[in-house]
Amino acid sequence: MALGSPASATADALRYYPVAPAVQLNVRSGPGTGYSVVRQLPAGAKVAIFCQSPGTTVSGYYGTSNIWDNIDSGEYVSDAYVNTGSDGYIAERCG
Template sequence: MTTQDDLGSVEPAGDQVLAAASAGVTYPVAPGYRVKVRQGPGTGYPVVRQLPEGARIQIRCQRHGQSVSGPYGTSDLWDSIGPGQYVSDAYVRTGSSGMVAPRCTN
């Protein structure tokens, strides 16, 4: 089952997203990349750290932000991996072009 938000994005229904997020699922960062972790959902936010090549991340929640092109296409989704820590979904292999975690509330 999927839902469609006001931006026209199709995403998995709530129960499926919550189950994936609570199951401790991790996703690989694109091979050969050291992805920058930023304070917010865009390249204008300061870099707080950089993930090493071969890193896997657990996505706490996702939000729409600046559109970025990467090895997995162009996306305006940003994955929160910790408080004030976001990576562009275009660099994370989630197997979906939509949300795979709950929407960030702030």
């Protein structure tokens, strides 16, 4: 298993971050808007971040960011819609 993959993280080590209020957030297959939408998170969702990658710059509820959060195997959301408490990286880079 690769370090930082969802299967390698233990439940005790996971921290969940809230998605912007009243936002149904697109989950994409890669770190950018050019990747396909694989599902949509409901308003009020919270996500665990396993690693982060640079990608398409997005302007969202929490500002403008090119950081994409890996929330599961092959699933990414723009960090501009996740309240991590930081404008920078809060997890290791994917890869």
